[in-house]
Amino acid sequence: MRAWSFVWFVLAAGTCVAPSAVADSKPGDRIALLIGNAQYPDSDTPLTTPVQDVRAVGAALQRRGYAVDLAENVGKRAMQDALSNFFGKIKSGSDVLIYFSGYGIQSNDKNYMVPIDGQIWSEADLRRDGVTVDSVMTEIDRRGADAKVVILDAANRNPFERRFRGYSTGLVAVNDPPANTLMMYSTAPKTMLRQGSGTRSVFADELVGSIGGDGISRAAFDKVRAGVSAATQGAQVPWIVSTLKESSGGWTDPRPVPSKPPRNPVEAGRLPDPPKPVEPTRQETAKQEAAKQEVTKQEILKQEAAKPETVRQDSAKLEPPKPTTGPAADPAGDFAAAKRANTRQAYQDFVARHPTGAWSERARAEIDRIDAAVKPAAVDIQVLTYSREDLRMKAELDRAIERNPGDAGALYRRGQLHAIHREFQLALADFDEVIRLNPQDVEALNNRCWVRAMVEELDRALRDCNEALKLRPNFADALDSRGLVNLKIGMAGMAVRDYDAALRGNGKQASSLYGRGLARLRSGDTQEGNSDISDALAMDPGIAKEFARYGIR
Template sequence: MNIRVAVLAVLTLTMALAMGPAASAATDGSARVALVIGNAVYPDSEAPLKEPINDARDVAAELKRNGFDVETGENMTGDAMRLALKRLYTRIKPGSVALIFFSGYGIQSGRQSYLIPVDAQLWTEADVRRDGFSLETILGEINNRGAGVKIALLDASRRNPFERRFRSFSAGLAPVIAPSGSLVMYSAALSSVVGDVSADHSLFVSELLKEIRVPGLTAEQTLNRTRVGVTRASRAEQVPWISSSLAEDFYFVPGQGGQADAALMPSTPHRPQAQAPSAPVAPPPSASAPPASDPAASAAPAPAPATTPAESMAPPHTPAPSQTPAVASAPSEPAPSPAQVPEPAAEPRPQARDDHKTELALAEDPTIKSLTARIAAKTDDASALYRRGQVYASKGAYALAIKDFDATIRLNPKDVEAYNNRCWVRTVIGELQAARRDCDEALRLRRNFVDALDSRGLLNLKSGANKKAIADFDAALKINPRLTSSLYGRGLARQRSGAVAEGSLDIANAKAMDPDIAKEFAGYGVR
């Protein structure tokens, strides 16, 4: 169900139009470079680490969506890391934003933090300095190449098998002496380590991805919110460390000003690898009421009604509850099979003529106009098609959103995000059989993809397959226990299955985390 949050990334383009050349430079892919490394298979370790590969892939995908030119490395040897760093340095131009993300083992030695390649041979602390890569050296070289903003994100505060070989050592990572204009974050406090986890994604990366998708936050705000989220989720057992010497504001996803940014700022965690929270979606557009022009049709349940251009860009959590068709209580089990799931006549897919009218009504939207120009110049620009689909969905133009997701998938049949988002849109408008195929394909492409589990849980809830909904929401909550939508959805499914007390507890806990969660589900036609 991540479209409700991922869609916010499209605001980057709108901000660029509003701010002119300076913003355009900031969102230009050539001005943002990143190296993302996930090292999981260390021969000296008893078993491969579970999180680094998944985390590196998810971080890389998000950075690409936000305009970074990203190189990704998995299970990199010392030679491979050395060459990758050299390539990173050569891609830096004066004023660039340069980011390095590392997940794997890190070691503190001589008051410096070292990133460890998978083939490191470490028996003494001198070996650490020989085979490891000093974070201070990396940041210094990035600075020497002229980068204006230097960001390092390290999920390397793990107890590692090398440390026990040293007669004396300091656990965790050391404070970094970084050049001006740097922002550094460790997944845990200085000289602290994170306990072993059994999840496929780390808590740190889950919270980071949730916050990095929120528009209008400076990089410092993004990382501070990540620290708060990790601290709360771990009950203060894990407290990330941040060091900043930034002299200018940098935004992963620019917003459109104070009021819009405040309205879009999530109050609860999101679902996947940890993203921002969800909210209800506007009803499908009609010929008589284009979604972009009717303030009532785009009013979010929590923020004030959308009456300004910035507010009209709110994510797909927007309808007034009275406009959303209610769905009758779900039937009891056994649930219908996918082939038998009825598609509610109350939520028909718009006709082609309505699609055209809606498309014309939205054509002058700054973000859509910019994306359409990109697509016209390069018809196989999958990223632009995907982003435009998100904008259409955010404005209730679901049929147009599906067309863009269709095109994205034709260009890249393995685009798991496009499958998941198309599943979610189809679920909202009642195309449940097609939605199920999309969710199943997303989960085939990425096993245990928490967004798709959450989306399919909603799909099963709407179709009356309560036991299946519980199973999907259970799986999602196992990955991210703070996923409010899955907690609330499971509560509804449990109540409908007869487990009233358990369901009521889930619902109460979800409402405590997000007081507007019931309005969100009402926006999906689920009460």
């Protein structure tokens, strides 16, 4: 059985450098085109990672024997030229990789790459100035590439979409890619990424590491997915869709890495500039930082040993006490990390690691500060007046329950009616009875969770939502309710995570978008928080008043 050929297509974010020409490829050749678009004139906050991302991935691919072309910050004409030049090199049996990093928009179930000079004010402009992923995939398939891998990393919130939509929608999943194709999204379809501030994205870091360790293989993609999810604590989870022939998932690159390194890419005419030194991965950086800290500690010990005894004793009084068990700890460094995160959970984790001492007291003071800032206002419990139609419905439900006290459907609908009119204790009584009749009624558990949040029974509310999600994982309404509970408790990070998951299930839910915006603001993410709130208000102008009635402002 002959070796598989591969097509990679990574959409990420990236000054115009046209790709240089190389000799025509031969069957079995490995060729790659990497496009990074960052300098969009219409963007108030330019993307920071695309150029470094494509350079780092390009260097990793060169070590795997790929001939690499780079195109950085390209407009529409330059992007089309780069693609046309690249298509011309594809022959049957070639290994093909395309990496694009920049803004992407979906319209009518098609994903568009946006060049830096795109003039997009409507969806019609998008079709004129954008480049569809479908057209690129179709041409690659037509040229004879055998196995195709498409990885999309273009879900950063962009300045164009708001001109013709009230809120951003993310990319769309392609459910029927060409035969023998693997598609990878850097995050779940129809979700947006928060723009990073570093020089490389987490996604690119994981990609470089996986290529270096596992080569071009399904195992590498799975590791990227797991690594990104772990690094972002579940806030960003890459998505994979595959029609590869090997359904067992054991798809690997059978050819060994060439023992002789490829020619210098500048001499070969493959890259426009000499490759810059590859930045270390996050794991390598962590090891380097640990080594630096160890050297610093040794220097401090030497300086302390050189001091007179009385000075050393006085210095010791100023130092916060160290834990007496477990590995050597650095409370000052840990506190600085918690301060950068500036979340209740970060300070709680610090106290768990350093339960005593001056640093612990400072962390507890920060927890008290956050609790005071997010303490919910009183919930509006003023009962709403029943309309004539609501009164008629309530009377019918009352009669039905009198005839049959075990009518779970009537009890559930009456509980909802009570909850809508803020008769929370009556609503609780009805939902209690529904759940007594059927402990696995997911809808009733979710509704009781919400009502308990309204009467500040937050621990019990959390248990109800957890039980509902245990019975029906990814239940968007229950995730939305649990996000509200976590917001009221003061667990902003957990609230963001719940609202993220809820929006993956129902991207048009204004309450989840507004709640996530508030949670992001409380986590210190002002830009993305205000963006979420703006999107939510565009969907439902009354959502802020609704949250105010919940006691959350």
